[in-house]
Amino acid sequence: MNRSFLSAVLGAAVVLGAGVARAEDGQMHVRVTDLNLASQTGAREALQRIRHSAGAFCQADEGKRPLGVAAQVNACVARMSGKAVASLNAPLVTALYEGKAAPSATVLASADR
Numbered sequence: 001m002n003r004s005f006l007s008a009v010l011g012a013a014v015v016l017g018a019g020v021a022r023a024e025d026g027q028m029h030v031r032v033t034d035l036n037l038a039s040q041t042g043a044r045e046a047l048q049r050i051r052h053s054a055g056a057f058c059q060a061d062e063g064k065r066p067l068g069v070a071a072q073v074n075a076c077v078a079r080m081s082g083k084a085v086a087s088l089n090a091p092l093v094t095a096l097y098e099g100k101a102a103p104s105a106t107v108l109a110s111a112d113r
Contacts, residue, residue: 028057028080032088043092047085050093054080 030053036042055061058076065073085097 028053028084030084037088037090037093040092043090043096046088046090046093047096050081050084050088050097051077054084 030046030049032046032049035046037046054077057080058073062073081097085094088094
């Protein structure tokens, strides 16, 4: 997949690209080409960008709303974030998204034996 833009294509009604949200074909774009997704810092930044874009995509910052609508917006943000993380196919980003502690180092040898 081309990592210049991470695209999650859905049947939603907003497009976020180049900082402008507009109603169209339901694509969310997140720029990650400038990040090292194999590093903790890069993976955290990618996840932050994904969550921010999902919030804008789902119009999460539109102010107060009825409880049912708020639940739909939260579900949209979770769905978009999950699809974006999955389509990125970056293990460290996925681990952070799932709340798993990413390994800080790989054990190459052990003194147990």
